[in-house]
Amino acid sequence: MSVVDLPSPNHAPRPEGLAVDVLVLHYTELPLQESLDILRDAARELRVSAHYVLAEDGTTYRLVPEDRVAWHAGRSYWRGREALNATSIGVEIVNLHGDRHDYPPRQIAALIDLCRGIMGRHPAIVARNVVGHSDIAPKRKIDPGLRFPWRTLAPAGLGLWPRRGAVPVAGEIEAALQRFGYPPAVDVAPADIVMAFQRRYRPDRVDGVADPETRALLADLLDQVGGAP
Numbered sequence: 001m002s003v004v005d006l007p008s009p010n011h012a013p014r015p016e017g018l019a020v021d022v023l024v025l026h027y028t029e030l031p032l033q034e035s036l037d038i039l040r041d042a043a044r045e046l047r048v049s050a051h052y053v054l055a056e057d058g059t060t061y062r063l064v065p066e067d068r069v070a071w072h073a074g075r076s077y078w079r080g081r082e083a084l085n086a087t088s089i090g091v092e093i094v095n096l097h098g099d100r101h102d103y104p105p106r107q108i109a110a111l112i113d114l115c116r117g118i119m120g121r122h123p124a125i126v127a128r129n130v131v132g133h134s135d136i137a138p139k140r141k142i143d144p145g146l147r148f149p150w151r152t153l154a155p156a157g158l159g160l161w162p163r164r165g166a167v168p169v170a171g172e173i174e175a176a177l178q179r180f181g182y183p184p185a186v187d188v189a190p191a192d193i194v195m196a197f198q199r200r201y202r203p204d205r206v207d208g209v210a211d212p213e214t215r216a217l218l219a220d221l222l223d224q225v226g227g228a229p
């Protein structure tokens with residue numbers, strides 16, 4: 001894996017006493033050079049950064065050391081914790097729109113290498129804590145998009161993938177989604193949370209309807225994590 005150091009000035013110290021336990025995957029929405037420029041610009045009103053930027057050819061750019069906070073997640077929530085920049089690693093994958101453009105295989109191969117390395121250095125990042133920006137900021141964010149190959153990544157330990165055929169979750173789906181990690185529907189509608197779940201686990205129909213198929217996929221994921229929050 002080829003890694004190029006290209007330091008960004010946009011970072012802060014990690015808070016003491018908290019493990020890095022979440023890995024957040026994004027798409028850049030911009031070409032490589034523009035992405036690198038923005039993520040390394042200290043003069044912007046809203047300064048942003050990421051630990052890594054992954055080019056389409058698989059080249060990995062390291063912008064922020066893993067022991068510093070990078071500014072990629074914004075307002076966010078996963079498994080009861082908010083403001084996830086403090087305890088996460090952020091990877092920006094170059095893709096102009098992950099709902100419309102496929103991720104090249106060599107980019108995904110490099111991503112798997114990169115993420116396995118990150119998870120090796122931060123054992124608290126368990127598979128269920130490998131998330132997309134859309135998982136932790138429903139409605140506000142849709143990256144890494146419908147074409148992101150979560151199904152391919154799961155066998156490498158990056159995220160979970162549901163098996164078919166589970167008994168659907170009954171009752172309020174919001175509570176079950178929260179048990180898996182999704183945020184409560186505080187300033188978004190409950191359907192927005194369902195859509196975030198579908199974007200990732202059933203990208204062929206993202207309609208916000210908690211139908212039996214959606215409920216069955218969620219039931220299996222909860223089963224894989226032992227049902228615990």
Ligand SMILES: [Zn+2]
Pocket residue numbers: 025026027072133141143
């Ligand atoms: Zn993002």
